[in-house]
Amino acid sequence: MTLLAVQDLHVEFATRGLDNRLRVAQALNGVSFTVAAGEVVGLVGETGAGKSLTALAAMGLLRPPARIPHGSIRFEGREIIGLSDRELEKIRGRRMAMIVQSPLTSLDPLKRIGDQLVRMQRVHDTAHGAAARTKAEAMLAAVRIPDPARRMRAWPHELSGGMAQRVLIAMALVNDPALIIADEPTTGLDVTVQAQVLDTLRDIVAARNLGALVITHDLGVVAHYCQRVAVMFAGRIVEDGPVREVFSRPSHPYTRALIDSTPGRIAQLGWTVTGGTPPDLYDLPQGCLYRDRCPRAATACLAAPPRIAVSGTHGAACHFAGEAA
Amino acid sequence: MTAVLAIQNLVHRFPGGVQAVNDVSFAIAPGETLGLVGESGSGKSTIGLLATRLLAPTQGRILFEGQDITRLSAATLRPLRARLQVVFQDPWGALNPRMTIGRLLEEPLRLHGGNLAEARLLAERVRLPLATLGRYPHELSGGQLQRVSIARAIANRPKLIVLDEPTSSLDLSVRAGILQLLEELQRETGVAMLFISHDLETVRLVSHRVAVLYLGRIVETGPAAALFETPGHPYTQTLLSAHLPPDPFVALRRHRVQGEIPSPINLPPGCFFAGRCPLALPACNAGPPAMQPLAPGQEAACLRIADRTNRLEPAEDPA
Structure with missing residues (x-):
């Protein structure tokens, strides 16, 4: 069952420079x-590609000067673009929840962990009083926080980064949402802690048949925790498909460049990738936005490439996607 | 051959009782890159600051090109600084925002009377477009700024560059370009490098030798290939097994340990990893374990190595 369907979404920012x-x-x-329910989709790309913006739009969190001139975001079958804040509040934190990168700045420093979890339920009217406390403690146990009864009384500053991130996952899950959006959920954490937190998140998503959108710049997270992946470049999805298909047959030159920039591939292939700057979002060129950096660029690329199917589930926005790379 | 940098029994205690560095020794030869890996709180950045004498150690000795610089004053150190350089993670914080790129490049050259023409050569050397020389740091990308930092570091033909997470804030394809540049510079000039990072894959790619830190102590050291292929210390095994290779066809073999790195205040008398180690023996808590040889050039501080019982159980794929 499809939980979230984003279709041809455009977002623009109108700003005034010093010259007004x-x-x-x-x-x-x-x-x-x-x-869809039961799947983890990775959204990967470099700084400025629009990953976090996509997440904010899906959560209905865009504010002026951001504008959505075109596109559709349907959640559980309902269009959310244009909904009032009142209506969005019934969805956000309730049916869809977000986990962000910096757990310690996302928790209220003046409230105990347990009280914050109880408040989440009270605000959304899902549980109150003793029932809410019981649920809160059960959620801390579900995200594998040792000694949850004692942790209910802990202050945010008493938690390590890994523990704080687990509390944030518990906060996101406490109202039993259908969809989780995690924006770089483990980026600030050490490798050993990152692995534990990702295992926890994956197990909960599977056990509760949730849908999850994981935003990351780390191909390792995509490779081992996502079933499908969408690769973003300059505000477009340039390739999407099942993770194993995309890694074994990258069909957009940008996806290939990303994979070939990982140290393990450099050790095998040598220095094949030359970096470059993304196009100027204030002055986008016509046609393929990757053209200037692309080793395969040709005259055809002056026209915007459509998504070309590589298989029934895998496609790339490149005129040459069908051909052998 | 004299080591470019020799660190001997270095100890550093911060006020408040944080023991950041605990009896660390290593040496770096000319033309060599030593990778220093560890998680947060392992003391890797403190070691970088001590090695460049931006910080003075509590105990131990630091020898640069054979000269003892442990207690030299800032004034006596100054002439050495041209040959002992450092590049930090955040180029935005490291470069004066009010100077143009051209002036930022000229500044270190002035030590030997360099000029704008030399600054241009320097820019070409690190493949910085000449058009950037008239611009200010905020007008450049992170990758370009890191090239400026590297250009400044190599301006006076250093013998050693300490690189503290030099590519951690950069995107993948930009990172590759910086690593390639560093490799090229080392091949051409024979400069030695201390490469500090938490990124295991990058360290493996750029280092000849690697030292693994845990709570301010080196638990294992060896040639990069050997250490990554057959890690000996249970912590190194755990750390490497937690890494997520960017390849869905590589099965994960994860060793699970309990908890996170403990606080560097009130460290235990024995092995610092013993509290989390599935293989710990009572003897591990008695005193700091000595380094045991594993393979040529590879050694680890674990009692279990003596009778080769240091292998963690074959781990399961967590998926």
Whole structure:
């Protein structure tokens, strides 16, 4: 069952520079993907590609000067673009919840962990009083926090980074949402802690048949925790498909460049990738946005490439996607 | 051959009782890259600051090109600084925002009377577009700024560059370009490097030898290939097994340990990893374990190595 369906989403920012001239940055340029119940979808790309912006749009959290001139975001079958804050509040934190990168700045430093978990339930009217406390403690246990009864009384500053991230996962899950959006959920954590937190998240998503959108720049997280992946470049999804298919047959030159930039591949292949800057979002070129950096660029690339199917479930927005790379 | 840098029994205690570095010794030869890996709180950045004498150690000795620099004053150190350079993780914080890139490159050259022409050569050397020389740091990308930092570090033909997480804030493809540049510079000039990072894959790619830190102590050291292929210390085994290779076809073989790195205040008398180690013996808590040889050039501080019972149980794929 499809939980989240984003279709041809555009987001732009109109800002005034020092010269008071209005300039428009086209930050998302036609993003489409879906997340179904029981699957973990990875959204991967470099800084400025629009990963976090996509997450914020899906959560209904965009505010002016951000504008959605075009596109659709359907959650559980319902269009959420244009919903009032009142209506969005019934969905956010309730049916869909977000986990962000910096756990310690996302917890209220003046409230005990248990009280914050209870408040989440009270605000959304899912449970109150003793029932809410019992649920809160059960959630801490579910995210494998040792001695949850004692941790209910802990202050945020008493938690390590890994523990704080687990508490944030518990907060996101306490109202039994259908969809989790995790924006770089383990980026600040040490490797051994990262592995434990990701295992916990994956097990809970599977056990409760949730859908999850995981935003990351780490191909290791995509490779081992996601079933499907969407690769973003300059506000577009340039390739999407099952993780194993995309890694074994990357069909967009940017996806290939990303994979070939990992140290393990450099050790095998040598220095094949030359970096470059993404296009100017204030002045987007026509056609393929990766053209300037692409080793395969040709005249055809002056026209915007459609998504070309590589298999029934795998596609890439490249004129040459069907051909052998 | 004299080591470019020799660190002997270094100890550093911060006020408040944090023991960040505990009896660390290593040496770096000319043309060599030593990778220093560890998780947060392992003391890797403190060692970088001590090695460049931006910090003075509590105990121990630091020898740079054979000269004891442990207690030299800032004024006596100054002439050495040209040959002992450092590049930090955050180039935005490391470069004066009010100077143009051209002036930032000229500044270190002035030590030997360099000029703008030399600054241009330097820019070309690190493949920085000449058009950037008139710009200010905020107008450049992170990758370009890190090239400026590296250019400044190599301006006076250093013997050693300490690189503290030099690519950690950069995107994958930009990171590859910086690593390639460092490798090239080392091949051309024979500069030695101390490469500090938490990124295991990057360290493996750039280092000749690697030292693994845990709570300010080196628990294992060896040639990069050997250490990554057959790690000996239970902590090294655990650390490497937690890494997520960017390849869905590589099965994970994870060793599970309990808990996180304990606080560096009130460290135990024995092996610092004993509290989390599935193989710990009563003797592990008696005193700091000595280094035991594992393979040529590879050694680890674990009592279990003596009778080769240091292997953690074959781990399961967590998926």
